[in-house]
Amino acid sequence: MSAAYRKIGDLPLVIPVFPLDGALLLPGGQLPLNIFEPRYLNMLDDAMSGERIIGMIQTRPGGDHQRPSLAPVGCAGRVTSFAETSDGRYLITLTGVCRFKAGDELPTRTPYRQMRVDFTPYEADLREEPSGARTxxxxxxxxxxxxxxxxxxxxxxxxxxxxxxxxxxxxxxxxxxxxxxxxxxxxxxxxxxxxxxxxxxxxxxxxxxxxxxxxxxxxxx
Known part of the structure; x- marks a missing residue:
């Protein structure tokens, strides 16, 4: 895990979320992403000027195409690699930090979605397991x-x-x-x-x- 996040209190209470079905981020894992939609380019701009944290989350039935209902659990990742292409896309790598329970979505003016999240149930994600724990x-x-x-x-x-x-x-x-x-x-x-x-x-x-x-x-x- 990142040395910047050793306990739940180190993590933000509100994060931007990126709904993307089939994309799984787990704590410690690395997820490469090709960002091209304007709202998510905006999200990356804001994230890179702040804590570089983005919540990956899947959708579930309900809502509409632009704002589908979201799964109850996602995983927060930190942008650990960032590059911009000549045609304006962002190529990033998210490194998983900690899973979260999805809370209330905030009524924001940003084109991307933001929500309150609870990392407490997954505090163990911030602790690396001792090597050799399994045979x-x-x-x-x-x-x-x-x-x-x-x-x-x-x-x-x-x-x-x-x-x-x-x-x-x-x-x-x-x-x-x-x-x-x-x-x-x-x-x-x-x-x-x-x-x-x-x-x-x-x-x-x-x-x-x-x-x-x-x-x-x-x-x-």
């Missing part, structure tokens, strides 16, 4: 399910990296990178602990590998 056996079922999922979909990864990665980093990177649907991404986000996220991820991999059509071969970065 290799903990990850065996996940790796078996992952191999079947990848074979079924015609996907490929670097197995050397996957098998040598710390289990929590592997779990979070797979949760963010694999092409799950928005409801499945939300379930992974809301898993209370890394152990619960591993169980959810393993179940999703096993269910997917059990049926459906293969995708075209590709690779996962």
């Amino acid at each position: 290799a056996a903990d990850i065996d079922r996940l790796l078996i399910a992952l191999r079947r999922y990848l074979d079924h979909r015609g996907l490929a990864i670097d197995w050397g990296d996957a098998e040598s990665a710390p289990s929590d980093a592997l779990i979070n990177s797979l949760a963010m990178a694999l092409p799950f649907d928005p409801l499945e991404k939300q379930a992974l986000l809301e898993a209370e602990t890394i152990f619960e996220r591993k169980a959810t991820l393993t179940a999703l991999l096993e269910i997917d590998a059990a049926g459906g059509d293969d995708d075209e071969p590709t690779s996962i970065q």
Whole structure:
């Protein structure tokens, strides 16, 4: 986690939110984004002049196209990489800081949405887990399910990296990178602990590998 955020009190009470279905940010994870809509360019301008915090959140049924209803839980990230293209787009990387419960939306004049958020239920996100907290056996079922999922979909990864990665980093990177649907991404986000996220991820991999059509071969970065 960022040294700037060691406790809940270090985080802002109101943050801009970026509704984006299928995009999952987890604490400690890195999410690259290509920003081109004017309202979100405005949001980045404001964020970069302030605390550089943006809340990634998915939508849920309800509301309208311009202001859809928002999921109850999102994840705040800090802009840790920023570049501007010649055609005016922003290429950024958000590094996940802490999940939050969505609160009241503020009636603001900004073109982007802002809301009060509560980080308290996810204070543990600010504490790094001790290394070696899980054994290799903990990850065996996940790796078996992952191999079947990848074979079924015609996907490929670097197995050397996957098998040598710390289990929590592997779990979070797979949760963010694999092409799950928005409801499945939300379930992974809301898993209370890394152990619960591993169980959810393993179940999703096993269910997917059990049926459906293969995708075209590709690779996962």
